[in-house]
Amino acid sequence: xxxxxxxxxxxxxxxxxxxxxxxxxxxxxxxxxxxxxxxxxxxxxxxxxxxxxxxxxxxxxxxxxxxxxxxxxxxxxxxxxxxxxxxxxxxxxxxxxxxxxxxxxxxxxxxxxxxxxxxxxxxxxxxxxx
Numbered sequence: 001x002x003x004x005x006x007x008x009x010x011x012x013x014x015x016x017x018x019x020x021x022x023x024x025x026x027x028x029x030x031x032x033x034x035x036x037x038x039x040x041x042x043x044x045x046x047x048x049x050x051x052x053x054x055x056x057x058x059x060x061x062x063x064x065x066x067x068x069x070x071x072x073x074x075x076x077x078x079x080x081x082x083x084x085x086x087x088x089x090x091x092x093x094x095x096x097x098x099x100x101x102x103x104x105x106x107x108x109x110x111x112x113x114x115x116x117x118x119x120x121x122x123x124x125x126x127x128x129x130x
Contacts, residue, residue, distance in 0.1 A: 008036075038103075038111035046070075046103070046111065049118045057125070075100050077117040 007018035022031055038046075047066065050073070054066045064072070075085045078100055085100040106114065 035107035035109065038106050038108055042108065042111045042115065046115050046118070049115060049122065053118075053122055070103060071098070071100075073118050073121060074103055074114065076121070077114050080117065081113075 005021055007014050007021070009015050009018065025031075050066045050069050053073075054064060054069050057069075058064070059069075059072065075098060078085050083101070085098060087096050087098055090097050103111070103114065
């Protein structure tokens, strides 16, 4: 059993309980404050957009999976916002791999920004959608 505790700072009582837990925590414990991760509705919308693109669009001469479109569009979004995407030699020596942030690590505002980016990309390329 873990001694970990999670507090969602949604109201004053939660904040008070979080402060009390910090005061009572043994030396060496760790406290992390972070924005909330994306929610289910955001995840669903993201996948609706990706599904529509995967169903109608081709890239590099063929249809691509939802996962491939997610990777392509996430990498493009990261570059658009100035974040790095790395192209590294494959560990097995055969080809290359693209390394970038996973969408599951996005907070709510980042997920909203990515979804808006995808919608804009889709609108711009809609004439090529069958």
